[in-house]
Amino acid sequence: MSAILLFMAVIALIVGWWLAQQRLTAKPWLEEGAIGDFPGTGAMALPAAKIGLGVFLAVAGSLFALFISAYYMRMNMVDWRALPVPRLLWLNTGVLVLSSVALQWAHVGARRNDMDRVIVGLCAGGASAVTFLVGQVLAWQQLSVAGYFVTSNPANTFFYLMTAAHGLHLMGGLVALGRTTAKVWHGAEMTQVRLSVELCAIYWHFLLLVWLVLLGLLTGWTDDFVDICRRLLN
């Protein structure tokens, strides 16, 4: 359970940092009247949707951290046989990076009021994300042709389960991306779509990060790192 505890510690740090700015030591019973000239609420200057996305990323992060925790616990059982990672995954990773870069490009375009750039960025980002998903399905196919079925070993099951969970999150993102693209297509004002483009970009970066962590896990790259951590703890 160390992965989820690590994740929770990070969340606790963020929450603690935020709480530290909230005047938690105030004595409200002595503070009658407006605080300051114009009563504020202490709310952040960010739009609600952005904070909503932030909270959702914490939930999704917790979900993946739990999958990873379960992976490490199950991995130590004797029947674990690591499966060969299809080469295709490297290509897919490249495509997902491209997708993220394209959306970032669209986001910068949206800030600079460059509508053409936004359209190109959104379409390129969406297309490469779909390519990534197709690539993932192909990787599944390669594995099952090679005899690595879902049920034949827990390592395989985790591979399918985690890539599926990641893919489903990306598909959810594609719905939001599709709606944003449609709005842009129908000639929406830049002010109406700027936030949506930014939120899509943030979500894509998050999913890229999750994918890189999962890839490190599935290829065994993180094993050495985890070993070092284990030794330090013992």
Next chain:
Amino acid sequence: MVDVPYGATAGIPPAEVEEVELYHPKSWWTQYVFSQDAKVIAIQYSLTAAAIGLVALVLSWLMRLQLGFPGTFSFIDASQYLQFITMHGMIMVVYLLTALFLGGFGNYLIPLMVGARDMVFPYVNMLSYWIYLLAVLVLASTFFVPGGPTGAGWTLYPPQAILSGTPGQDWGIVLMLVSLILFIIGFTMGGLNYVVTVLQARARGMTLMRMPLTVWGIFTATVMALLAFPALFVASVMMLFDRLLGTSFFMPALVEMGQQMNYGGGSPILFQHLFWFFGHPEVYIVALPAFGIVSDLISTHARKNIFGYRMMVWAIVGIGALSFVVWAHHMYVSGMHPKFGFFFATTTLIIAIPTAIKVYNWVLTLWRGDIHLTVPMLFALGFIVTFVNGGLTGLFLGNVVVDVPLSDTMFVVAHFHMVMGVAPIMVVMGAIYHWYPKVTGRMLDDWLGKFHFWVTFLGSYLIFFPMHYLGLLGIPRRYHDLGEAAFIPSSAHTLNAFITVAALIVGFAQMVFLFNLVWSLFRGRPSGGNPWRATTLEWQTPHTPPRHGNWGKELPVVYRWAYDYSVPGAAQDFIPQNQPPATQAVQGAAP
């Protein structure tokens, strides 16, 4: 007492909010059924939770009938008994308490108490309810599928949960897991709303440290639930894989009915870790809103500011954080490294500190207060007593050496029913009596309410106090029939029958409560806008019940904290949060 003229110039004019900001329902359907108004969603959540909760109540009667008079009721066999305890536990913990506190009270009270017009994402909020309803329907459907609902116990421990010896192996367990997954998706949608509304939609002047403790409790519990429910989600998905695809996440190599099964190598302990990583925070997901609500009830009905407001807030946050590092105290008997046992026992006992702070502060709020023994206050007092009782047995069970012999006995059942069954339900009841006038514009009947309280309160003690004793005798939980055993004296059987009679009477009192809810809706005394003379914003709405958008044209501005009761020199014994400060009066009244 000096009559204080409140200066109209002291305050800052409230911000007008344009009507276009709001989504307005256009038809009967979108106003009452597919409504995006948090208040309607709250009522939908509450009614659905109450309906499925009634099913769980009836299941508890059936269980008690079997335990009190074994062999008398031939229609309850061993399988059904297991199905009843499973469904009773799961419904009460997840589908009733969690949904009622967060989906019901959270939806109704958060926007009103922080001075918002609605939740920040009303559409997502509506989806949250409909997915919750779907989850409840899937759960209820397991009563009618072949094989019936699962009988795996509410903890659903593998491997037994998906083996053929456990009732509901065909459909019951699958639908249970699907229902949980749906519930978590629906809850996440609602939870995002509750958190972001508290963060971003507070009225001007409503700093975090001016929020009523109810909002603090629901807010913190929601944050915890958002982080903890994924653990149940992961566990449910993995168990679905094991059950449907034949994978071996949790399933070790097994022989069933003489047949070697295809499973092998899985770890049941892994499930327990995931389950309790959700399961322990769940206790506080239910308890923290209760803590918050009870603080407000006590302060209002004792006409006194809450004692140690800051400490109450810190304790809520502290309990929320600590509850994530105690989960393995549910697994002492599963076997673990002694150092881990020591660690988890220590963290478990440390939680007693912030919890005890809260109890002291409630008692100190009551101290020399102007206590009105209204029905909400009675339930709040009942909560404090019950929570202390249940908490004390928690100290027993938190210690490894004491827990091991008591594990899986009726002592555990008595403990968790006191601390997270009866205690939060006391708060739910108190809160309903308190806020019903705001929701409906009418008071609940006082006499029926007092009858309901006394029967429920005393009856609960008659049920659960003797159960501790049965547990100390060594009577196991989850047994359909105790049979003849040398260590069970005949008095234990008599006691079991006594508990059953008490449980039926307490159940009957809840029917009186339901009658009161319906009767008062039509015949109750009109309450006016602020019958309890409370300070918090929800009582200051221009209309009762509040209309769509809550505040009419102008949003309230908050000038003070939520607990200005019996302020010396004030005209009334309460000053609403949105009342501007009396600058002239303060100058004049100064000695």
